[in-house]
Structures are given as C-alpha cells and as structure tokens.
Amino acid sequence: MKDLKELLRPNIAALSPYTSARDEYKGKEARVFLDANENPYNQPLNRYPDPEQHELKLELQKIKGVAPESIFFGNGSDECIDLMFRVFCRPGIDNAVAIEPTYGMYGVTAAINDVEYRRVLLDDNFQPNADKLLAAIDSNTKLVFFCSPNNPSGNDIDHSVIDRVLESFDGIVVIDEAYIDFTSLPSYTKKLDRYPGLVVLQTFSKAWGMAGIRLGLAFANPAIIAVMNQVRYPYNVNVLTQRKALEEVRQSERVAKWVCEIIKERGRIMPIVAQLPCCQRVYKSDANFFLARFDDARAMYDHLSENGIIVRNRSKITLCGNTLRITVGTRQENDELIECMQKFK
Numbered sequence: 001m002k003d004l005k006e007l008l009r010p011n012i013a014a015l016s017p018y019t020s021a022r023d024e025y026k027g028k029e030a031r032v033f034l035d036a037n038e039n040p041y042n043q044p045l046n047r048y049p050d051p052e053q054h055e056l057k058l059e060l061q062k063i064k065g066v067a068p069e070s071i072f073f074g075n076g077s078d079e080c081i082d083l084m085f086r087v088f089c090r091p092g093i094d095n096a097v098a099i100e101p102t103y104g105m106y107g108v109t110a111a112i113n114d115v116e117y118r119r120v121l122l123d124d125n126f127q128p129n130a131d132k133l134l135a136a137i138d139s140n141t142k143l144v145f146f147c148s149p150n151n152p153s154g155n156d157i158d159h160s161v162i163d164r165v166l167e168s169f170d171g172i173v174v175i176d177e178a179y180i181d182f183t184s185l186p187s188y189t190k191k192l193d194r195y196p197g198l199v200v201l202q203t204f205s206k207a208w209g210m211a212g213i214r215l216g217l218a219f220a221n222p223a224i225i226a227v228m229n230q231v232r233y234p235y236n237v238n239v240l241t242q243r244k245a246l247e248e249v250r251q252s253e254r255v256a257k258w259v260c261e262i263i264k265e266r267g268r269i270m271p272i273v274a275q276l277p278c279c280q281r282v283y284k285s286d287a288n289f290f291l292a293r294f295d296d297a298r299a300m301y302d303h304l305s306e307n308g309i310i311v312r313n314r315s316k317i318t319l320c321g322n323t324l325r326i327t328v329g330t331r332q333e334n335d336e337l338i339e340c341m342q343k344f345k
C-alpha cells in the first residue's frame, strides 16, 4: 500500500478533529457527570453514548478475532461506505473501481461525493476478471470495491481474483462481506495483517437479524480506523443500538441457528424454483437470497405482489435482465412463495 498520508484526501490528512466531552474523560472512578450539558433526569438515555463503543468492541473481538483498534462501527455499513469516499477520494479528481453488477450504494455514494465510479463487468457466472479490474485502475484510483458474496447475484466472488488485486493495487481494497455468515468461504478479516490497505465491511442487518438498529462494521488496520473515527459524527452509534448489539453479541448462538436454518431452506427451495416451467435459471447462491431468471420476470413479480408476496425485480440491473432476487424467509413464508409461484400460468 502507498503511504497512508498519500492516499488520504489532503483536507482529511490535515484535519484536527473535534473532541467531545466523553472523549476527554478517560475512565477513572467518575460519579458526577457535569461535563456535557446533559439533563440529569431520564436515566440512562440522558447520557451521550460511549463514542468509542468500547464494550461492544471487546465483546466482538471474542467472536471475530479482530482487535478493538481494528474495528469501526457505523450507522449501518452504508456509513462505512460513505466514509471510504469522504476519507480517501478528492471530488472531481479521484476514482473508485468496482465489480458490476453489485450493491448499488457504492455507485450512489460515489455520485453523492462527486467521485468517478468505474464499473468492471462480471462474466456470465458473475465472476470478475483480474486483468480487466487492474486495467481499470489508474494513478487516481483510491478504492476498489468487491462484494462477496455479491449482491444481487448471490455468489462468492473468486478469492484468487480478490487476492490478485490485493497483491497488485497500492490503494484501498474494500470487501463488503454483508452476507459472510451464509457462505462456507473464510472472511477476509483473516488477512488484515497481511494487507494494510484492506477494509472489510460487515453488518448486523442480515445474519444478525437487526437491520432495524442500524449497525455496520468496518475492519481495517488501526491507522485507517483512526482516520475513520476522526471523520464520522462523534456519537454515530446511539445508546439503544449499542446496548441491544451488546446483548445479542453475548448470545450469538442464536445467529448460528438462524443461519443454519436459512441455508437449509435455501437448499430446499432453489431447486423447486429452478424446475418451474417459467424459470430459465437459478444462480448459485452463497447468501440468504438467490437470483432467478424467468421468461418474464415482470409478470412473475406482478403475480407474486398481487398475492401479497414481495420480491425484488432486478431486471434493470446490468447482466440481470428478467431476474428476480428472492430472499430466503421462514419455512412457512417459503412455502407460500413456492405455492404462489406454482400457480403462475
């Protein structure tokens, strides 16, 4: 990786960050808090949250094997994605490279930050080509985005391609692992020590079943995490979210059970959908959803929605003509889906 100073936006490298009241107070045995202009009533929500989410990081270290200095919490992964652009990319000058199709937020966030976004097409099996990715990179490329398992295709991205980019590119490689719990491949968090420019994103929104609390994660080398902490809002993860996440992380066996059940259901319903006369192809899935191609995706979408079942029509996405993206639900929900699909004339 290039020197971090060289990769950062110059205004970010020069930033002297805001320090909040709770940043300055470090531990000790404080009993009386008169430093932050809080209301003394309405405990415990009257207090600002721990800006460093210390307890949560310690608890997460136990299950992820990543040290607290290498963990960042955001208001969803979407905040982490936005921070990548704000921290590294000069608007109107720098660019980001990403696989296509993939999660739409990278492109939208690039546009919001006025950063050029270069899409490198996947092949017919939704796999990238390393040479094409490397050819799209130039001296102003700060970020390369992978999403594995990929949304909306559902498959793991070939690790040998990701590895080649990690070896050859001297900027930041972001790997979005929102669906990591549903695949048998290992997480790239295992390779954080080897690649100083690697940023791994995960989220509490999918396997953890907590999309409602808005909590996303970035894992990276401590120097990158430190800069992200300077740029984010001081109290970006609220008290209720921190408390709920802590509670859930301490009983993470539940998540393993849900994941197991969802993977089993995925294996049960994918072949049934594949055998429908109107279904052309069901794509391999390593996530909690799958992409299916139909003769007429719009007609199937309308049929399902008329019966109260909502899936995602991905037909307008590159390489995804006539496809629906279907999330794996409970056994009963999946039965309803199949039954309804089988009634499609």
Ligand SMILES: *Cc1c(COP(=O)(O)O)cnc(C)c1O
Pocket: 075, 076, 077, 078, 079, 103, 147, 151, 176, 178, 202, 203, 204, 205, 206, 211, 215, 216
């Ligand atoms: C769902 C999803 C996320 C999660 O975003 P949050 O802001 O954490 O809810 C991130 N990346 C991908 C690819 C997703 O599909």
